Amino acid sequence: MRDRVVVIDYDAGNLRSVARALAHVGADPYVSADPADIAAAGALVLPGVGAAADTMRNLRERGLIEPIREYIAAGRPFLGVCMGLQALLERSEEGNQECLGVLPGEVRRFPAAPGLKVPHMGWNTVEWRFDHPVTEGIPSGSYFYFVHSYHPTTPDPALVLGETEYGVRFPSVLARGYLVATQCHPEKSGRDGLRFYANFVRWAREGAPMPVAAAAP
Amino acid sequence: MLTRRIIPCFDVDRGRVVKGVSFVQLRDAGDPVELARRYEEAGADELVFLDITASAEDRATTYDMVAATAEQVFIPFTVGGGIRTTADMKIMLELGAEKVSINTAAIQDPDLINSGADRFGSQCIVVAIDARRVEGVPGTWEVYSHGGRMPTGLDAVEWAVEAARRGAGELLVTSMDTDGHQQGYDVELLRAISDAVPVPVIASGGAGGPEHMAAALTDGRADAVLAASIFHFGTYSIRQVKEHLAARGIPVRPVPPPEDAP
Numbered sequence: 296m297r298d299r300v301v302v303i304d305y306d307a308g309n310l311r312s313v314a315r316a317l318a319h320v321g322a323d324p325y326v327s328a329d330p331a332d333i334a335a336a337g338a339l340v341l342p343g344v345g346a347a348a349d350t351m352r353n354l355r356e357r358g359l360i361e362p363i364r365e366y367i368a369a370g371r372p373f374l375g376v377c378m379g380l381q382a383l384l385e386r387s388e389e390g391n392q393e394c395l396g397v398l399p400g401e402v403r404r405f406p407a408a409p410g411l412k413v414p415h416m417g418w419n420t421v422e423w424r425f426d427h428p429v430t431e432g433i434p435s436g437s438y439f440y441f442v443h444s445y446h447p448t449t450p451d452p453a454l455v456l457g458e459t460e461y462g463v464r465f466p467s468v469l470a471r472g473y474l475v476a477t478q479c480h481p482e483k484s485g486r487d488g489l490r491f492y493a494n495f496v497r498w499a500r501e502g503a504p505m506p507v508a509a510a511a512p
Numbered sequence: 513m514l515t516r517r518i519i520p521c522f523d524v525d526r527g528r529v530v531k532g533v534s535f536v537q538l539r540d541a542g543d544p545v546e547l548a549r550r551y552e553e554a555g556a557d558e559l560v561f562l563d564i565t566a567s568a569e570d571r572a573t574t575y576d577m578v579a580a581t582a583e584q585v586f587i588p589f590t591v592g593g594g595i596r597t598t599a600d601m602k603i604m605l606e607l608g609a610e611k612v613s614i615n616t617a618a619i620q621d622p623d624l625i626n627s628g629a630d631r632f633g634s635q636c637i638v639v640a641i642d643a644r645r646v647e648g649v650p651g652t653w654e655v656y657s658h659g660g661r662m663p664t665g666l667d668a669v670e671w672a673v674e675a676a677r678r679g680a681g682e683l684l685v686t687s688m689d690t691d692g693h694q695q696g697y698d699v700e701l702l703r704a705i706s707d708a709v710p711v712p713v714i715a716s717g718g719a720g721g722p723e724h725m726a727a728a729l730t731d732g733r734a735d736a737v738l739a740a741s742i743f744h745f746g747t748y749s750i751r752q753v754k755e756h757l758a759a760r761g762i763p764v765r766p767v768p769p770p771e772d773a774p
Contacts, residue, residue: 344633345632483610
């Protein structure tokens with residue numbers, strides 16, 4: 296099962312869209328909330344939309360917080376999307392919610408500014424800050440679809456793979472080791488978004504270390 | 513930079529695309545899934561399906577269409593029409609719609625906006641507003657429900673503000689005065705609403721060409737423009753519209769080049 300891409304099932308609104316995009320690029324995604332499936336995954340994907348408090352509550356109620364932390368701590372291939380990125384940081388201003396704390400940083404509301412509509416909704420550019428396997432074939436400055444009212448921040452510039460500007464300049468793609476997380480929605484970003492998923496899947500299969508846990512029976 | 517969105521709209525009846533002209537005459541314009549795929553390739557930023565299927569028994573055809581579209585289309589799409597409860601919203605979102613649009617149901621029960629936003633997030637709740645100018649009172653528009661057939665007594669700008677306050681993540685504003693005439697959007701209405709709400713506004717009703725879209729996005733301060741006939745009947749391509757807007761200095765996502773040869 297080490298090739299299996301597991302999409303974490305916790306009632307996230309974009310779960311199916313993420314799974315469909317993975318299927319479209321040939322990944323045969325497996326949707327599960329079972330910690331044993333997470334432990335045995337070849338790659339793990341955390342989708343998510345909506346409010347930070349709901350996200351954390353849903354993860355907690357399903358007993359997924361420790362399995363996700365352990366999986367990431369083991370340095371295995373992981374992709375977080377939208378709220379699946381925000382949940383990785385230490386804290387969100389949205390409801391002053393404590394998050395997983397896997398990555399340093401906070402989630403902040405977009406500043407009130409004349410003419411700046413919130414949510415940030417639509418296609419915006421992402422500029423790559425370094426070369427990475429998941430961005431292969433996707434030029435810096437490509438357009439991705441965003442929809443969010445809060446944006447990530449991080450004190451560690453080494454984590455910032457992609458940057459986007461909307462009132463503020465914020466890190467829209469974070470990466471560390473075999474973890475990558477996007478504020479935008481590659482599953483709704485047309486061809487470049489599908490390429491991003493295809494790159495992630497290939498990278499997870501070819502470049503990642505073997506999972507430490509045995510597959511569940 | 514965040515770009516302005518170009519959104520082709522499809523009226524769907526029992527799984528087939530039709531286009532209302534001034535809400536009355538209908539012409540068949542094809543298969544929704546094929547059209548959606550074609551528009552994604554052509555550079556559409558988003559799609560809207562308005563389901564006008566009259567009977568509940570035929571609603572399954574809509575579900576099939578939404579599911580089939582979600583399998584093959586990888587840009588956001590919104591489904592509206594016939595959504596009256598959070599259970600209806602859940603079905604559409606789970607089938608793969610990015611957003612749901614509510615109109616009459618929100619007027620009849622404004623709490624539906626709150627409950628939808630609380631449950632699924634504001635980002636997927638679009639409130640559609642059909643508005644008509646009030647005769648003799650300049651700068652005033654009345655909201656109509658039931659596909660534009662019933663006056664509600666609501667002031668369009670006040671209703672827009674309330675809808676946003678209750679949690680709508682976006683407003684789809686259709687002028688019934690300009691809809692179907694291809695003589696341009698009601699820029700004054702768009703501006704009145706855009707200036708009054710903190711959320712994005714989609715302009716609808718009256719697109720006859722790129723210059724109308726430019727006016728809606730600049731003077732009307734809309735964040736996105738929706739059109740049907742001019743795209744469906746090939747009067748303009750998405751590319752032509754975007755090139756026109758870009759030449760006017762309006763930020764748009766460039767139309768992707770044709771798919772690389774394998």
